[in-house]
Amino acid sequence: MDLSLETRHEDGHTIIEVGGEIDVYTAPKLRDKITELVGEGSYNIVIDMEDVDFLDSTGLGVLVGGLKKVRAHDGSMQLICNQERLLKIFRITGLAKVFAIHGSQADALAER
Amino acid sequence: MPGRPTRTADEVRVSIARDPALVRTVRLVAAAVARRAGRDEEFVEEVRLAVGEACALMVGDGSSGRIGSDDAVTVAMALDEQLQVDVVATGPGNEPPGNVVLADVNGIEPWALLRALIDDVKVVHNGATTMVSMAWPVG
16 A cells, blocks of 8 residues: 555644555655645644554654654644554654654644 | 565565565565464564564665665565564675664664564674564464
8 A cells, every 4th residue: 555645734733644554665755745844834743644554664764854854943743643553663662752642633733 | 576475385485676665565475474373463463564674674765776776685484383584685785784774764773663573583694695583483
């Protein structure tokens, strides 16, 4: 399954709804999307990973890189993820403490 | 040389060219082999992730300039009293961690996920050949 990226703006945030697999092949597409959004001035990004089937360290690297980009502009990057198999990856790499991970878009948008 | 699965009595072997697009093929084969072990889906997911991760590290993301090289990445999966998976790559750029391919990416140490996932993982460098060897108990 390839990577799908749907972007919309809501309540001062830019939401990227990601679907498919984030791996060594597809992660550059997500990286490019984040770079594009930050270049356009979107510094508060929510990445909805509910439809992500797979995530490897390349994808984690892209997410961390995106976090660094928005923080350089005093922005934020929040993740939406309820899948235990993905949450486990964030936990064992210590990134669960780095990212704000929410259970729903409503929770993420409520974060200020 | 895109995914060419072959099978003997006790081993499945897949050889792919160094193209990131082909790593998914190996993950699918790894999941199928893991499923034969008769364990739960969490185990299958762990094997799929670990094998994909090892292959991704060997193939690289394109920044190494190795894509399209003739050096294949070979994955051998044997299911017996344990599930043994060996990922082998030969060619320039497979020296021990620290080179361009294996350097940190945005603070993510490439081998960290593999080491955290599996208790039994070894990385052996022999000249231009690197082998990631992983094993899981079965049964």
